[in-house]
Amino acid sequence: MSVPEGIPGVAPRGIVHRPLIQWIDALLDASPWSPSPGSPAAAVSVSGNGVLGGQCLAIALDAAGPHGASRVADAVDLLGRNVIVAFQHDDPNRSAGIALSAGSSVDDRFVWRIPPDPMGRPPAFTAQEWAIVGLSFADAEVVGAPDRRALTHWEFAATATEGEPITVRLGGIGFAPQPSQFPSGVISLTFDDSFASQYSIAYPAMTATGLRGTLVPIIGRLDQPDYLTSVQVAAMATAGWEISGHATTDESHKLSLHRMTPEQRFVELAQIRDWNAAHGYDTDTFAYPGGWFDAPAAADVMRFFAAARSANGALVETWPTTQPDRIRTIVVKAATHPTLDEFLAHIEDARAHRAWIVFTFHGFSEGEDRGPYDILGDVFRGFCAALAASDVAVLPMREALAGRAVY
Numbered sequence: 001m002s003v004p005e006g007i008p009g010v011a012p013r014g015i016v017h018r019p020l021i022q023w024i025d026a027l028l029d030a031s032p033w034s035p036s037p038g039s040p041a042a043a044v045s046v047s048g049n050g051v052l053g054g055q056c057l058a059i060a061l062d063a064a065g066p067h068g069a070s071r072v073a074d075a076v077d078l079l080g081r082n083v084i085v086a087f088q089h090d091d092p093n094r095s096a097g098i099a100l101s102a103g104s105s106v107d108d109r110f111v112w113r114i115p116p117d118p119m120g121r122p123p124a125f126t127a128q129e130w131a132i133v134g135l136s137f138a139d140a141e142v143v144g145a146p147d148r149r150a151l152t153h154w155e156f157a158a159t160a161t162e163g164e165p166i167t168v169r170l171g172g173i174g175f176a177p178q179p180s181q182f183p184s185g186v187i188s189l190t191f192d193d194s195f196a197s198q199y200s201i202a203y204p205a206m207t208a209t210g211l212r213g214t215l216v217p218i219i220g221r222l223d224q225p226d227y228l229t230s231v232q233v234a235a236m237a238t239a240g241w242e243i244s245g246h247a248t249t250d251e252s253h254k255l256s257l258h259r260m261t262p263e264q265r266f267v268e269l270a271q272i273r274d275w276n277a278a279h280g281y282d283t284d285t286f287a288y289p290g291g292w293f294d295a296p297a298a299a300d301v302m303r304f305f306a307a308a309r310s311a312n313g314a315l316v317e318t319w320p321t322t323q324p325d326r327i328r329t330i331v332v333k334a335a336t337h338p339t340l341d342e343f344l345a346h347i348e349d350a351r352a353h354r355a356w357i358v359f360t361f362h363g364f365s366e367g368e369d370r371g372p373y374d375i376l377g378d379v380f381r382g383f384c385a386a387l388a389a390s391d392v393a394v395l396p397m398r399e400a401l402a403g404r405a406v407y
């Protein structure tokens with residue numbers, strides 16, 4: 001089956017609430033930026049192909065360390081607002097990370113870092129793309145005691161890996177109001193790969209506390225030993241769970257979309273959509289198999305779905321999302337999230353910063369004898385009880401994206 005020309009897949013019907021971005025006019029002017037201490041003057045220049053104002057700040061990078069530019073501007077009040085930054089890589093494969101700093105003085109500042117994926121997966125950004133990313137104060141590193149209502153000191157810095165120098169451009173800095181839909185933040189719980197314990201352990205815990213999640217099944221695993229049954233999936237859907245798109249088979253899951261040909265990818269995505277439609281599972285979201293994607297894979301997914309979740313550690317966006325094809329997640333592994341306290345800290349993070357946090361779970365276990373992704377039932381039940389007791393909204397991904405419960 002070849003990809004039919006001009007056929008846009010299945011048009012996604014879901015609503016994705018988008019941020020209302022307001023660019024900070026003074027910061028669109030690239031001229032007043034000067035090299036940060038330690039950065040060579042030649043590394044910083046004003047370039048002519050900006051995304052917004054016709055010009056942008058270009059920073060030439062090498063592996064010698066972060067090079068950056070900084071400036072002081074009239075005070076900006078970001079209370080109740082998320083930060084928006086527009087940047088472009090000429091070679092994202094060799095980016096060693098970006099840092100944006102906003103301070104009320106040189107010593108008092110918030111710092112956001114956009115690192116490369118620690119697992120070496122394809123970069124979250126593509127060459128020459130103007131990425132527009134929303135940053136939450138929940139993710140800022142705090143240096144000193146910055147005043148969020150009077151930010152005056154700005155710095156944009158980046159580093160390249162070994163090899164030829166590359167260029168990173170800053171196109172603009174702005175903000176978006178934190179919308180009123182989720183005054184105490186929102187959390188989505190997603191469950192990948194059809195493990196049976198998602199029904200036997202997670203589902204009862206969620207149901208007992210009035211919570212609903214997003215199931216992200218590998219379709220071919222259903223009704224196989226140790227995996228969910230079709231009847232269980234149907235029961236979860238009836239109870240208001242979202243049944244999201246992921247993979248048809250173990251083979252396609254392992255291959256992952258970015259290693260498929262465009263024809264394979266089209267068939268895979270169409271079959272997932274067909275399966276969802278045939279069962280009445282109304283969804284608009286997808287999760288990249290293995291958490292991996294590249295630009296062509298993301299573009300194809302967006303022909304079928306309104307949003308896609310990744311596991312790329314470089315992603316730092318918040319809600320409302322500026323990049324619905326790159327929803328970030330916290331992949332919960334027993335090795336890295338063993339305690340209830342860590343889950344409670346995430347709830348507090350979402351609440352304090354009106355952030356959206358998406359968790360990815362795999363298996364669950366009632367005993368200590370468990371796999372690397374299995375979470376203890378007691379810990380998960382404690383998490384559900386704490387979520388239910390908090391004022392943080394808990395919604396399946398599609399409802400969080402839309403900014404409202406639709407069940």
Ligand SMILES: [Zn+2]
Nearest residue numbers: 192193289290
């Ligand atoms: Zn998976």
